[in-house]
Each structure stands twice: as C-alpha cells, then as structure tokens.
Amino acid sequence: MNLFSTNSKADNSADLILPEANQPTEPKTTPKEENTFMELVRFSIIALLIVVPIRMFIAQPFIVSGASMQETFQSGEYLIVDQVTYYFEKPARGDVVIFRYPKDPSKYFIKRIIGIPGDTITIEDSVVTIVNDDHPTGLVLNEPYVKTMRSAISLEETLGPREYFVMGDNRDESSDSRFWGVLTEDRIIGRALLRLLPPRQASFLPGAVDETIMGLPLGDQ
Numbered sequence: 007m008n009l010f011s012t013n014s015k016a017d018n019s020a021d022l023i024l025p026e027a028n029q030p031t032e033p034k035t036t037p038k039e040e041n042t043f044m045e046l047v048r049f050s051i052i053a054l055l056i057v058v059p060i061r062m063f064i065a066q067p068f069i070v071s072g073a074s075m076q077e078t079f080q081s082g083e084y085l086i087v088d089q090v091t092y093y094f095e096k097p098a099r100g101d102v103v104i105f106r107y108p109k110d111p112s113k114y115f116i117k118r119i120i121g122i123p124g125d126t127i128t129i130e131d132s133v134v135t136i137v138n139d140d141h142p143t144g145l146v147l148n149e150p151y152v153k154t155m156r157s158a159i160s161l162e163e164t165l166g167p168r169e170y171f172v173m174g175d176n177r178d179e180s181s182d183s184r185f186w187g188v189l190t191e192d193r194i195i196g197r198a199l200l201r202l203l204p205p206r207q208a209s210f211l212p213g214a215v216d217e218t219i220m221g222l223p224l225g226d227q
Contacts (some may be wrong), residue, residue: 075118125165
C-alpha cells in the first residue's frame with residue numbers, strides 16, 4: 007500500500023491536522039468575562055473621578071497621632087476634615103484645624119485656633135490674654151479644654167492679616183505657635199468635621215467650642 011497517496015480527496019481531508027494536545031492554545035474569553043472586566047474598569051474610572059476630587063477639595067480622612075490634643079482627641083482617632091468651609095468663611099477662634107506644619111509642609115498638625123488676625127496675644131503665668139478692636143482692655147481666655155499649662159513661657163505676639171496663633175489642648179505636650187511662630191492661612195487644610203472612630207466617640211465638629219464663652223473682658227471680671 008502506498009502510504010503517500012496522491013488522491014486529492016485524501017490529501018485534503020488530512021491537510022495539516024495536528025492532535026489537539028499539540029496545538030497552540032489561546033486564552034478564551036467569554037462575552038460574560040469581557041463584560042465583567044469592562045464593568046470593573048468603568049467602575050474604577052468613575053470611582054477615581056469621584057473620590058480624587060473629594061479627597062483633594064472637599065474632605066479627607068486623617069488619623070490623630072500624638073498627645074498634643076489630649077483630652078479632646080486621643081491618638082488613633084479617625085477624623086474627616088472639612089476642606090470647604092474656609093472657602094466661604096474665615097477660621098474662627100476655638101476652631102480645631104488641621105494644617106501643614108510651617109517648618110516641614112510634608113507633615114500635618116492638629117491644633118486649636120487661639121488668636122486670629124488683628125489680635126495681640128499675651129501669655130504670662132499660664133494666662134492667655136487677647137487684645138483687639140473688640141476688647142481693647144484685654145480678654146482673658148476661658149479654656150475648659152485645657153487641663154494643665156505650666157508657667158514655662160511668656161510671650162507677646164501681634165497677628166497680621168491671614169495670620170493665626172494655634173496651640174494644642176494638652177499645652178505641656180504641644181509643639182505649637184509658642185515655639186515655631188504664627189500659622190498663615192494658606193497652610194490650613196480645614197477643620198475637624200467628623201470623628202468616626204472609635205465608634206463610642208463618634209461626633210460632629212469634635213472639640214468645637216462657642217467663641218462667645220471663651221472669655222470675658224478684663225473690666226467685667
């Protein structure tokens with residue numbers, strides 16, 4: 007028998023057919039898999055378009071680290087910071103703000119605003135006094151959030167436009183404007199809006215105080 011038959015039908019029926027196991031394999035993608043992949047890509051793009059602007063311009067999370075704001079805030083607490091309000095109104099005395107550390111803008115600090123533009127701040131024997139147009143005779147701050155403050159420093163600072171004086175609630179453990187100077191408005195990221203963790207401490211505007219109860223004019227005491 008001629009194993010190399012020239013029969014055209016035989017030749018055509020056996021033309022370059024290889025066993026399935028020896029054939030090169032190509033990944034098979036079903037329409038369902040394609041749809042799932044495209045949906046995932048679409049969802050990721052939409053999420054980025056929503057999340058990135060929110061993180062950059064509206065609100066972003068921060069975790070408290072350190073003891074400078076105790077007892078108001080504890081290390082490890084999870085905060086959402088409002089980055090919008092200060093586009094429409096100025097930071098106020100008593101606000102808890104997050105800002106870029108003036109000496110190293112890669113670091114973020116959390117402190118409380120004590121002095122605002124136009125104030126002259128005097129610290130003497132642990133007493134904080136504010137003099138401004140509204141209180142020309144002086145305003146001694148009532149600060150219920152401060153537990154202790156050693157008589158370790160005396161200073162006087164007059165704040166210009168867009169300048170703020172900030173201090174931690176835990177005065178004896180805080181690096182703040184007493185040591186590195188005033189905070190300019192452009193460094194402020196926003197104010198503490200929400201405390202989410204731990205759940206038992208969850209709150210809106212955590213640490214907020216009413217500016218009207220922070221002190222009395224010296225002549226009224």
